[in-house]
Amino acid sequence: MVGRAGRRLTVVDPDDLRRDADAFLEALEDARHRHDAGLVADLALEPIYARYRHLAEADLARDLLADAAGRHGDRGRDARGLARFAVDGAMGAATARHEEQVAEREAGAVLRLGAERIPFRAATARQANEADHAVRAEIEAARMRVVDSDLTPVLADAWAVRHDLARDLGAASYRALHEDLMQVDLDALARSAGALLDATDDLYERAMDRGLRAAAGIGLAGAGRGDLPRLMRGQAHDEAFPASRMLPALRRTLDGLGIDLDRQPNVVLDDAVRPGKSPRAYCAPVRVPGLVYLVIAPIGGVDDYRALMHEAGHAEHFAGIAAGLPVERRRMVEGALTETFAFLFDGLVSDPSWLGHVLGRPADGDHLRDEATVRLFMHRRYAAKLRYELALHSGGPLDGMDRRYADELSRATRLEWPSATWLHDVDEGLYVADYLRAWTLSSGLAAHLRERFGTRWYTRRQAGSLLRELWHEGGGIDGAVLAAELGLADGDLMLLAEEAGRVLG
Ligand SMILES: [Zn+2]
CATH class of the missing domain: 1.10.1370.30 (Neurolysin; domain 3)
Known part of the structure; x- marks a missing residue:
């Protein structure tokens, strides 16, 4: 239970947090689903993070991580769930632009195979139904070129942001942050x-x-x-x-x-x-x-x-x-x-x-x-x-x-x-x-x-x-x-x- 047991959240009222968290996650999940299902071309996350800015701030994540620390049993699990939500929110807001860009590039990239044009996202399905090893290898090489030139620079930037943010949240590393949230050795x-x-x-x-x-x-x-x-x-x-x-x-x-x-x-x-x-x-x-x-x-x-x-x-x-x-x-x-x-x-x-x-x-x-x-x-x-x-x-x-x-x-x-x-x-x-x-x-x-x-x-x-x-x-x-x-x-x-x-x- 957040904000109880003598500890208080400094940035968000716990009842507001619970109410808004549902709407925030619904909006994110719905936007990603519409894009991934091919229903809309654009993945528009930044407006959602802007609307729910109060749930995606590093301060909230710090508060909820502190609240979860040292709690055990059901209370610990609930508190870690909320802390994970806030960490994901802060990470997501800091890299929304990257996620949008990767989605846009993946959806738009086309591989050339002789006269054939294969959408990047259809490449593995095309490989699965291709009987010739050499053709599959050619598709793979083209796919790797797209990843290397179009996606990796954006992804590298996003990971640098996440790694920095993990330290900013008080953890020794991104790994340490998540090991703590998972409670797994x-x-x-x-x-x-x-x-x-x-x-x-x-x-x-x-x-x-x-x-x-x-x-x-x-x-x-x-x-x-x-x-x-x-x-x-x-x-x-x-x-x-x-x-x-x-x-x-x-x-x-x-x-x-x-x-x-x-x-x-x-x-x-x-x-x-x-x-x-x-x-x-x-x-x-x-x-x-x-x-x-x-x-x-x-x-x-x-x-x-x-x-x-x-x-x-x-x-x-x-x-x-x-x-x-x-x-x-x-x-x-x-x-x-x-x-x-x-x-x-x-x-x-x-x-x-x-x-x-x-x-x-x-x-x-x-x-x-x-x-x-x-x-x-x-x-x-x-x-x-x-x-x-x-x-x-x-x-x-x-x-x-x-x-x-x-x-x-x-x-x-x-x-x-x-x-x-x-x-x-x-x-x-x-x-x-x-x-x-x-x-x-x-x-x-x-x-x-x-x-x-x-x-x-x-x-x-x-x-x-x-x-x-x-x-x-x-x-x-x-x-x-x-x-x-x-x-x-x-x-x-x-x-x-x-x-x-x-x-x-
Ligand atoms: Zn699964």
Whole structure:
């Protein structure tokens, strides 16, 4: 509770803060959604930050950080939620211009491939559907040129601003600021990431080589990053994952859990094909729980199923948060928590029982191996990203970080990873740590559900009730609470190595 217990906010009245925070976040989420969905060309953030200037001031962030310091339990979680909101607001206001500029340049950039013109944001979809390795590599090179020349200068400026602001807020570094807000030992997580990489080196090389040969017609030694969309796309499995059955599969899954998607007025599905639409599926909780968009940009096949199920996990989580909770519990939900539900749902696409029951297909060994390969690739990629991002955000100069990025990612993926995306590939707030924790938590949650409700847990109303009870709490719980309540491991990445070994070993 802000402003109680003898501590007072100097800049904003707590009741005003709560009321305005909702409207502020709704305006930001709505603007980003309209741009990403391809509904409007411009991303106009600066007018929103100007209107809610009082919520995006460094002074408010300092106050709320001080208020959160030393608090424990539920009060600590609530206070940290508000502090994260204020930090995000101050960071967002200081870099709104950069975010607008990057969006504008990404939306406008066009790659030339002979006589063909490919919009920058359509490049990975084009690679996914391209059978020729050389053409995919050419698209990748053109894409990297755009990132390097048009985006990186803006991103470098934005990161310098954020790093300075973190120190201005009293933290030793951007990393220290977020480590404090997350209450996660990032060095321990990085050590676990190192152990995951060491333990899966051989397994990964074999699996990835086989996967790339089958999906992209080229072995690991000759492949490049431009071949990855082709691997994710998994065209060989198209017959098992037709576009026409994708939404029915989601409806059936939710129905089994006692959720009628068509009677959820607060969940709006957007699977339309639209020029300018972001290729990356997303969930936009514009009002929580009142209006949640689930947006996908289908290109066909199993990857669409993964994206739809993942975003549906987020959408059901946000749509299921109790309407009467204060704003910090409705809107300041920890990343690791919501990603846990998203991974729980997308994990069904590689669950033999779900494939048989919902898609009516017995599990196919090739598909299960390909899924495990893609997952292991992602886990290793994020393990490497964490190590890199901890260095990037620790307060030193940015010089040489492009090399560090390429080295970490190349070692983990065994591909010659281009350095050009050393800033384009970085999510704010060290979200990389949320993903890694969420993979371990979702793996534990799935095991818990199977144990309690059977392998077909997604057909059991009681499993749905358990999930709905968790969703109902919103930010009243976080990954650590979920782990404690259900006895799950939190952040032990060796779990992921074991999981990979069971399918690929
Ligand atoms: Zn997600």
